[in-house]
Amino acid sequence: MTLTLYTFDWLPEFPRGFVRDLRVRWGLEEIGRSYQVATVPAHPKSAEHRKLQPFTQVPVIQDGEQTLFESGAILVYLCEGTPLLPDDRKAEIWQWLFAALNTVELSVMHWVSMILAERVPEFFGPPPAADVKAHAKADMDTKLTALQQALGDKEWLAGDFSVADIAMVEVLRVVAAEEALDAHPHLAAYVERATSRPAFKKAMADHMQHWQTADAEQAKRSTG
Amino acid sequence: MTLTLYTFDWLPEFPRGFVRDLRVRWGLEEIGRSYQVATVPAHPKSAEHRKLQPFTQVPVIQDGEQTLFESGAILVYLCEGTPLLPDDRKAEIWQWLFAALNTVELSVMHWVSMILAERVPEFFGPPPAADVKAHAKADMDTKLTALQQALGDKEWLAGDFSVADIAMVEVLRVVAAEEALDAHPHLAAYVERATSRPAFKKAMADHMQHWQTADAEQAKRSTG
Known part of the structure; x- marks a missing residue:
């Protein structure tokens, strides 16, 4: 089953490297689980976002029928019973x-x-x-x-x-x-x-790549 | 097995009713589990306290071999599988x-x-x-x-x-x-x-009684 991780569509430089989708990416790399990324607008916040996450924060995950927010709860949900959270x-x-x-x-x-x-x-x-x-x-x-x-x-x-x-x-x-x-x-x-x-490095690289791709798309739109 | 809940030996008026042993007392009343109370000195903090709780906070519980701090973790530990945290x-x-x-x-x-x-x-x-x-x-x-x-x-x-x-x-x-x-x-x-x-009321009454008893013992010592 495909896991979807929601983060913001674009953010300025200062929070990059610290947005909380990174915590979840790191956990997913550690346990070797693949995922796809989806986005919610950072500004202005959308009603769809608030339906997924009442505080309009990220991350949120969707795993089949389960939608879940709060990075701590997501880490527990994903890692329970794995070497990252053994019984x-x-x-x-x-x-x-x-x-x-x-x-x-x-x-x-x-x-x-x-x-x-x-x-x-x-x-x-x-x-x-x-x-x-x-x-x-x-x-x-x-x-x-x-x-x-x-x-x-x-x-x-x-x-x-x-x-x-x-x-x-x-x-x-x-x-x-x-x-x-x-x-x-x-x-x-x-x-x-x-x-x-290695799991942190991969997660951080993918996290930073996300913002670079977002920059490129924004540049394309503004010149397009 | 007797469960021991640690809180402070005495505190001034202002934090009473809000010290975090109350969260654990409430959970214990909800699940109907009995416990005894032990204390650590609020001031100055002791080395024994730091051994139980590195940040010299309360609560801490001892349940057989298991010593545990952080009220969130204690609530999960005590209530997992009960109606307060069903699977x-x-x-x-x-x-x-x-x-x-x-x-x-x-x-x-x-x-x-x-x-x-x-x-x-x-x-x-x-x-x-x-x-x-x-x-x-x-x-x-x-x-x-x-x-x-x-x-x-x-x-x-x-x-x-x-x-x-x-x-x-x-x-x-x-x-x-x-x-x-x-x-x-x-x-x-x-x-x-x-x-x-009722579980909150009982927990709060016991929590407040603890400070009243502490006041009485302190008064006894100062006049003794």
């Missing part, structure tokens, strides 16, 4: 999956959205004062210090590489892109280790 | 569980932590300027409007009452406490419906 380690993997997408991402996005407000205020709103950002940064660093200590010398969070690592690394890549992961060298090495995997 | 609706329940704990909670906590900074700056840092808060509020309201539309006339998010409703209602209760849910009357009714359940 005998599932509780620990869930634990780290929620740690990534709740505990760590809440702190990371609280700070990152303040930083991005300086660059893209039309999207992220007016930038907060320096002391507000500094507090958010300190809160994030407390979480990252704790995470680094919990990871210790382990290669991955919960035994072998799992969906929890996909989620956590995708959250940490945002920190790394803001050059704020250097203070946590074990986490930087963890991200490096994960993003060296 | 035949699990993908949809996972979807709404992550919608609650990632999409909605990220926006809610981004705004609420700015509001709480006015009241408890020693914990939440310096309060941001009014325009920064207004942008965070608008972002949250966009999510809540979309959620209300997705809920529509349904009683619960994914068929019968599920762990996704526990998570979503616990996130929305924070908004309601800041009197910001009135603009979304269907969500306010949803919270009212959920918190009228």
Whole structure:
């Protein structure tokens, strides 16, 4: 059965490499499942998109009769029972999956959205004062210090590489892109280790190719 | 086998009624499973606590050999296969569980932590300027409007009452406490419906009794 992954039709440069269809592409490459890509308009959002995804976010998948959104839920759905989410380690993997997408991402996005407000205020709103950002940064660093200590010398969070690592690394890549992961060298090495995997490289290449194709199509339309 | 739920030994008034052991107590009451409560010191945090929970948060559970943190993972672990997370609706329940704990909670906590900074700056840092808060509020309201539309006339998010409703209602209760849910009357009714359940009432009563007992013990110690 063909699996369809929805992402946006086009986006500006700044979110490319970080749009959440990448998390799902990565998981699909890891488990060796093929898929096709479909798009929804990024701007303006469509009623069809809202029917698929009430928050007009991506990704969404369609797998036969099953339509599903939220990258965390999609990863669980696709990978349950595979080596990325085997039954005998599932509780620990869930634990780290929620740690990534709740505990760590809440702190990371609280700070990152303040930083991005300086660059893209039309999207992220007016930038907060320096002391507000500094507090958010300190809160994030407390979480990252704790995470680094919990990871210790382990290669991955919960035994072998799992969906929890996909989620956590995708959250940490945002920190790394803001050059704020250097203070946590074990986490930087963890991200490096994960993003060296062939499945990540393939997923990222396909993700970036999608935007390049979208650019080319847009250029064709504007000159056509 | 006795299940142990860890929460803090004592907390000031403001977070009571919202500490995340409540989410787990609620789930346990719904499935009719008994448990005992153990505590970790809220301040200063202990090395024993960090061994149980790397971010020194609560809740943590111990169930025989299984120690587990992250309230989302604990709810899945405890409720898998029960009417709160039955196999035949699990993908949809996972979807709404992550919608609650990632999409909605990220926006809610981004705004609420700015509001709480006015009241408890020693914990939440310096309060941001009014325009920064207004942008965070608008972002949250966009999510809540979309959620209300997705809920529509349904009683619960994914068929019968599920762990996704526990998570979503616990996130929305924070908004309601800041009197910001009135603009979304269907969500306010949803919270009212959920918190009228006997399992919620029992969980909340036990949660509040825990702090009252802690107050009494602290008073005893200080006069003893």
